[in-house]
Structures are given as C-alpha cells and as structure tokens.
Amino acid sequence: MTQVPIGIVRFPGTNCDQDVFDAVAAVERACPVWLWHKETDLQGAKGVVLAGGFSYGDYLRAGAIARFSPIMEEVVRFAVDGGPVLGICNGFQILTEAGLLPGALMRNDRLTFVCRPQSLKVETADTLFTRQYERGQVISFPVAHAEGNFAADPAMIDRLEDECRVVFRYVDDRGGKGLDANPNGSINDIAGVINERGNVLGLMPHPDRAMDRMLGSADGRGIFQGLVEAAA
Amino acid sequence: MKARVEVHIQLKPGMLDPQGETLEHALTAIGYEGVRSMRVGKWITFEIEGDESDAVESQVEEMCDRLLANPIIERYEYHVMREES
Numbered sequence: 037m038t039q040v041p042i043g044i045v046r047f048p049g050t051n052c053d054q055d056v057f058d059a060v061a062a063v064e065r066a067c068p069v070w071l072w073h074k075e076t077d078l079q080g081a082k083g084v085v086l087a088g089g090f091s092y093g094d095y096l097r098a099g100a101i102a103r104f105s106p107i108m109e110e111v112v113r114f115a116v117d118g119g120p121v122l123g124i125c126n127g128f129q130i131l132t133e134a135g136l137l138p139g140a141l142m143r144n145d146r147l148t149f150v151c152r153p154q155s156l157k158v159e160t161a162d163t164l165f166t167r168q169y170e171r172g173q174v175i176s177f178p179v180a181h182a183e184g185n186f187a188a189d190p191a192m193i194d195r196l197e198d199e200c201r202v203v204f205r206y207v208d209d210r211g212g213k214g215l216d217a218n219p220n221g222s223i224n225d226i227a228g229v230i231n232e233r234g235n236v237l238g239l240m241p242h243p244d245r246a247m248d249r250m251l252g253s254a255d256g257r258g259i260f261q262g263l264v265e266a267a268a
Numbered sequence: 269m270k271a272r273v274e275v276h277i278q279l280k281p282g283m284l285d286p287q288g289e290t291l292e293h294a295l296t297a298i299g300y301e302g303v304r305s306m307r308v309g310k311w312i313t314f315e316i317e318g319d320e321s322d323a324v325e326s327q328v329e330e331m332c333d334r335l336l337a338n339p340i341i342e343r344y345e346y347h348v349m350r351e352e353s
Contacts, residue, residue: 096310097338104335133338140340142279147286187283187341221284 039067040268043081045111045127047073047091047102052124055244056087059256062247063264073105083120083267084111086127088180088242098141098183099129108134120164120266121236122259125181128228128238137231137238138196139188144181145221153252154179154219154241156204156227157211163203163230164266165237168258174211175255177241179219184240186222186229196229204228204239235266270317273328275346277337278309312336315351324348 042060046053053070060068069079073091078084091102102108108130115121115136123131131137144150153176158169169175188196196202204227208214218225220240228239243256279285285307292306318324328346337344 096336100335100338132340140338142283142341143286145284145286147290185284189340 038065038268040065040083040264041067041069041079041081042264042267043069043071043078043084045071045073045084045086045107047089047105049091049093050087050089050126052088052126052242052244055242055247056085056124059244059247059260060085060264062257063260065268066260066264071107073102073107076106076110078107078110078114081114083263084114084122085263086111086121086123086130087244088125088127091126091130094126094183097129097133098126099131099133102126102130103134112136115231115236118233118235120263122165122263123236123238124242124244125184125240128240129183131236131238136236137229138192139186139229141183141240142185142187143183144185144219149180149182150184150219151180152178152219154227155207155209155211155217156241157207159202159205160200162200163234163237163262165230165259165262166203167262167265172211174207174209176246176253177243177256178245178252179241180245181220181240184220184222186226186240188223193223196226197224199232201230201232202226202228203230203237204241269319269321269324270315270351271321271324272349272351273314273316273346274349275312275328275332275336275344276309277312277332277342277344278307279341280343283341316348321348321350
C-alpha cells in the first residue's frame, strides 16, 4: 500500500508539532514528514499541516513573521496548485497573514488566553476535511489561544457565509448560541474557514488535541482522516 | 541619505480594541474622569539609508503594507526624518 506523506511545518516556537505528528500517524497509510521552516521544498508531501504554537514568539502579530519563512513560499505554491493545507491555531493565523485565507485573527475580546474544551458545530460536511462529519454535528475540540477573534470586512463575512465557507462555528454544549459559547468574540461565532477552492482550511480549535476519548474527545480524528484521503 | 523612521500602527476605527477598553476602565477606577475612546497601538522606530527620500518613503510604505501592519485590521502612518550625514 502506498504511503501518503504529510508535511508538518515547524517554525521556531511551534509547539503542537508532535501532537500533529501523532494525529497524522494515526491515520492509515499516512506518513508524517517534518518540514523545518528554512527548507525550500516540501519533500514530496502530498498534504501540509501548519501546527499550533507561538511561531517567532508571536512578535508583531501572531503569524506575521512566520509567513515570510522560506518554507512558506513552497506552501503557498502548493496551496495555489490545489494541494490540501490545514492550519491549526497559530497555523490558521499564519494562513491569514500569508493571504491563503481571508480575514485576520485579533486579540480575544476578553483579553485572556482561553484554554478549555470547546463545542463546535460542523457547518458543512462538504469539504475535503469534514467529510467524516455530518452537517450540524456538534463536536468538541480544545481551544488554547489569545488571538482567535476572527475578523474581516463585512463584505468578506457575507461572502464567506453565502459560499458556505464557514466550516466550524463556536456553540454551547447543546449546539446553541449560549452565553459564553464563543471563547473570543469572533464575528458570527466563526471558528474555522476554508478558501474559495476548498483546499485550505484554517481553524482555531485543536483537532490534534482531540484524538483520544480517554483524554476527553476523539472528535479530531475525522479532520486528519479527511486530509490524508484528500492527499492520497 | 540617512533617515530616521517612525511608524505608528493602530487598529482601524470601529475595530474592537479590548486593551484600550481595559485601560480606559482602569484609569476611571483610579480616579481619572472623562477618559474616552482609548486605543492602544504600536510605535516602531528605525534608521534607514537610501538614495533619495522618495525611494525611502515608498520603501517604508511597502514595509508597512507587507509586514509591519496588517491592512485588514490596522491602519498606519509613518514619518521619515532626514538626517544629515
């Protein structure tokens, strides 16, 4: 059976790389490959993950400096050619800074670093990454961020909604808009968005930390399964 | 020419600035009345050498657009001050 190489990018300050490595390795046929930020080729990776952390210490703005790393030129080229790219937390921030996803991630409205299990609604199962879920399904991934407040101009928000590109939304445990359901003040409770072509997904919550029921949730497995299937 | 550059960056008007709001509340709490519309930004300074001031100005603007500010959420202004050498 052919292996499917999945590149996991490491910047100075990335700290979820090992979690993502294990999450990818748990999918049948997947073969995780490390990609250091100074590298200039993807080593044959058929899919790419930008893991969470604090690349470059979050200096200036989260993700602002990482996007100019040599490896990012290759990641952008790969994404523009239609290759599947997943950005988690800091990875999402980097994807917006790189222009692969619209909008920006601002400081949480309550100013604190939010770290907790978070219920999410899967708004569309019609993407490469969410085929394992059902539309409207409520799942749980941990969130852990200080800059997750998704913002974009009103025209872009309308467009994302009209084109069903809001993939995940923050909800309460029962799938509603309960008080405190949204951990960061993001507009329309947006937790994750996909690009127009449907091959680049960014989300603030961590599917890589939802891989084992014993640790609270195994809901994250579907995302990595989707990624590997898309890459195969 | 040699120049000293100052760049000021702030969230665009209308963008929620929780840091500004929190500081405003704190100032009120310690007795300063009438403080309104507080916004927190960044102030970046550096030196630059270039052939002529137009070229330096356009270079600084490009730096702001590409890296120093995120035009989606922030606005910036800059001052290029020529230093004789």
